[in-house]
Amino acid sequence: MSVAETTTADTVAVRRIQRSDPVFEDVAPAGEVVPGMTRRTILTSGAPLPWHRYRGGQRQAILGAAVFEGLAADEDDADARLASGDIALRPCHDHGAVGSLTGVTTWSMPVVVVHDRANGTRGFCRLNEGGSTESLTFGVWSEGVAKQLAHVRDVVAPAFGAVLRATGGLPVRPVVRRALAMGDDLHSRHTASGALLRLHLLDALVREPGLVPPDARRALAEYLEEAEYLFLHVAMAASKAAADAASGVPGSGVVTAMVLSCDEFALRVSGLGREWFRAPLPPPADLRGRLFDDWTTDDLDYVGGESLITETTGLGGLAAAASFPLQDFSAGTPEAMVELTERMYGITVAEHPEYRIPALRYRGVPCGIDVRAVATTGIVPAIHLGATLRHGGHAGAGLFTPPVAAFRAAADTLTARSGHTGEQP
Amino acid sequence: MSVAETTTADTVAVRRIQRSDPVFEDVAPAGEVVPGMTRRTILTSGAPLPWHRYRGGQRQAILGAAVFEGLAADEDDADARLASGDIALRPCHDHGAVGSLTGVTTWSMPVVVVHDRANGTRGFCRLNEGGSTESLTFGVWSEGVAKQLAHVRDVVAPAFGAVLRATGGLPVRPVVRRALAMGDDLHSRHTASGALLRLHLLDALVREPGLVPPDARRALAEYLEEAEYLFLHVAMAASKAAADAASGVPGSGVVTAMVLSCDEFALRVSGLGREWFRAPLPPPADLRGRLFDDWTTDDLDYVGGESLITETTGLGGLAAAASFPLQDFSAGTPEAMVELTERMYGITVAEHPEYRIPALRYRGVPCGIDVRAVATTGIVPAIHLGATLRHGGHAGAGLFTPPVAAFRAAADTLTARSGHTGEQP
Structure with a gap:
């Protein structure tokens, strides 16, 4: 293959990344939107490994996710079901999704939905787990983690989705453009992009407080204030949509x-x-x-x-x-x-x-x-x-x-x- | 005077700037809060000049302010009253205040109130006039400018003040510190600091929408979205409070x-x-x-x-x-x-x-x-x-x-x- 040919193919691929026009459209349960998701599937980060090779925080998060989703009675049960294949462990990337750190995602967990309107692709990433880094994301499973997961799933995510849909979604490209001029790299730092996302939602709620009930409104405001890396998962889903288009x-x-x-x-x-x-x-x-x-x-x-x-x-x-x-x-x-x-x-x-x-x-x-x-x-x-x-x-x-x-x-x-x-x- | 003496005096002065702890506490009519303000006073920027030396945009803004405040029937009348001293034209700086561009401020116009809690001083600056730069600030006087001034005075400012007071005020120092890491210089660029101020107010309103009536709430949201340099006037008043302390x-x-x-x-x-x-x-x-x-x-x-x-x-x-x-x-x-x-x-x-x-x-x-x-x-x-x-x-x-x-x-x-x-x- 000549360099010229290489260049042409690479140019075709990169142009799809360059033209990508991602819009953060929704927050929804993974089971409702992620392609190929089943009630007994757990998505996790990385190229797939045999179950016995998962260890440390990633293993802990997968076991916790199985218990949280009700796929197993306890961690031992989860271990057996993962070993037998009764619970299907799948790589996020094969489902249009990407995982933050452990990346564990189950049927009922809320994901961000980013639609690349230029390429026609969609990217998904689990909604940020909230203020604490004692979380499945970071490989921790505890009662506190379960409680926070349930709060985000049952209270925060429905409110988040309702407000976002009411605004018609948030175009990601202008946010990234502005955030790069405000010190974000959009991976380890999301100070600006997170603030811009928060402004988008709060502004909509101030104009129409009735979009969500008062308790959920306050819960959403607290979540938006506390969640670190609020925009990271959106940037990830947007990048996934562009990368899938370039594939x-x-x-x-x-x-x-x-x-x-x-x-x-x-x-x-x-x-x-x-x-x-x-x-x-x-x-x-x-x-x-x-x-x-x-x-x-x-x-x-x-x-x-x-x-x-x-x-x-x-x-x-x-x-x-x-x-x-x-x-x-x-x-x-x-x-x-x-x-x-x-x-x-x-x-x-x-x-x-x-x-x-x-x-x-x-x-x-x-x-x-x-x-x-x-x-x-x-x-x-x-x-x-x-x-x-x-x-x-x-x-x-x-x-x-x-x-x-x-x-x-x-x-x-x-x-x-x-x-x-x-x-x- | 020896260099050492100079250094000591300068160190005393600069320490007051360094320790300054400004809090954006209120938005209120200038007449209620600015020291020495009278109903027939107009504040303007700069070391004072005889009336006949004001020209161009600054003269236009002063005449407009006189008419807007009802101190004169029209611009000719205002001209005569300014020449005679019936209307007192005063430098902002002698009243704890600072002016953005023309800096014109009259009795009923809303100002930001910044309290330097470390030094015990207060700084004032007229509240940003809103989205358009066709404004008194920029030396323009027109029906549109009058309408916008009245809207900010009668609708936006009372709502702004109510929300700000309900939050206990916004500490300025953390905002400046964070904004400097987000690309603001705090004079010509207020992209980050403005966003942080807007977040502060919107967050309070989402948690307690009843703080202001629905129409005013929406008007405030629109104003906060549109006003360029929203934080500039706060940074100015904060700097004035520190500078007065250092004087x-x-x-x-x-x-x-x-x-x-x-x-x-x-x-x-x-x-x-x-x-x-x-x-x-x-x-x-x-x-x-x-x-x-x-x-x-x-x-x-x-x-x-x-x-x-x-x-x-x-x-x-x-x-x-x-x-x-x-x-x-x-x-x-x-x-x-x-x-x-x-x-x-x-x-x-x-x-x-x-x-x-x-x-x-x-x-x-x-x-x-x-x-x-x-x-x-x-x-x-x-x-x-x-x-x-x-x-x-x-x-x-x-x-x-x-x-x-x-x-x-x-x-x-x-x-x-x-x-x-x-x-x-």
Whole structure:
């Protein structure tokens, strides 16, 4: 395959990311909207593993989700049912969805629904679990977690959905554009985008308080005030919708998914559809960033995570230069963050026409990771990632370096397949 | 006077700025809260001039304010009454107030009330006039302007005040701190701070919609959505409260006010109380920035302005490096904005302990302009300023270079007075 051909295929793929016009349209139970969802399905983050390989926080979250959903009497029962296949454990990405950290999602859990009106795709991500990071998301299962999950499902989500639908939805593109000029990277920092989403909903409620009953209104206001990373799940679902649109272009090496399970990093590229390219995760101690309290990198472990989907559309670590407030949780200094983003232009296919970085004189974010360029240069995508504790819980955030082996495997496969399928001129 | 003595006096003055703890407590008619206000007083921006010297947009705004307040039958009548002194024209700064651009304020007009709880001072500034820049603020007087002024006075302001009082007020310091990490300079850009203020009010209204009647609630929501620079007037009043606290320290050359009338730049320094040091304004064409539509610098003229009070507390142009989104309206590039702020450390007494700049590795903003340092180095404060049209109206924004002569005059006077008053050791 010639470079020109590669470029054409990659250009086709990246244009779908660039033109993506996601609208946050609804909040609804996963069972009602996520394709292929069943009452006995649990979605989780990462390329799929045999049940026995899930461990730590991710295993805990899956067991908790089974009990919460009423699919098992207790954790032991859940363990047996997951082992037997009575409960189907499935990767989020095969259902148009993406998972934050553990990513566990069951039938009754509310998800954000983002409709990409330019590409016609939809992306889903579980609605933020609320103010506490003692949550299934972070790999913790407890009575408190169950109570909060039920509150969000039964009180917050219906109110959230009702208000959002009444407004006709929230266009995501203007929010991302504005948030990048307000210090968000849209992965580890959502201070501005969260505020803009909150304004959208509160404004609608002030004009029409009767949209939801008084108690639910107050519960929603409290939730919106407390939920950290309120917009992250929306940005993730929006990126998923764009990435799915970019998938399936023959010959394209544009990355369409990067995921973590507790055990592996994996990725997909456009030209190879749903095939996963896997590599072992680097030691958690390699994470460069800042930890809360007295945690050290020895306390860390992986619990899964698919928020890296934001990097596939040029946000997160790729947009580090837009987010100097994250410096301690990223490359360390503003100068190093600029260097980080500038390095990313060497492994991406294009720049985003609207998502721009003020510190780089409004240059567009690097957009469309080229797996061949990563394989050739050895430069891997810069990823902003939440840090999690060995047995679940939030420990901080940092800069994650994905294993180059996964990118090389995908690049090699692309080359091999193109040789066999007669795609050359 | 020795350098050590100077330093001590300046340190005393700047510490009052550093410790300032402003709370946005109320919105109320100027007549009810502004010290020394009378029914026949009009406040305006700048060191006072004889009536016949007011021209262009500032003159138009003063005449309009007189008619709006019912102090004159029409503009001719207002002209005569201003000439005779029947209507008292007074500088905002002598009444604890500051004026945005023309700064015209009459008895019935609503002002923001900011209480500096650390220093015990209060600052006032007229409430933002609303969405349109066809306004008295920008030097325009018309039926539409009168209608909007009445709407803000009669509908918006009472609702705004009621909600704000119900919340116990909004602490300004955390808003400024957060907004600096979200791209605001707090003078020309208030995207983040305005959003945070709007969130504060909408959140309170969602929890208690009954705080104001439905029609007023919707009017307030619309006003909050449309008003540009919503937080600017709060930041100005907060800076005024801090600057007034810093005033009156014998021997201190810390700048406590910088103002424009249509004709002059003027400033005050701490050690010389209310005395104005004046200098002619540079040609409007010297403004470096970006104009809207097809305006050129030939179309510009001054209409007054005291928003420069934000620079006296380390915000605005002094904090340029926090606000790369303003690059076209400031020094042109992010690099030049960093250089601008870095230059300001050479003419300031201290750094703010909480107002920090992410792009400078969280260094505090340069705080407390030292008039002697300006006189010695010739480096003048960097000012972010709105650009106005010859006959009123908003034309854009840019970087304003104040005349060094005013700073030299103040520095010379400080030296001369200290020689006569025996303040030396």
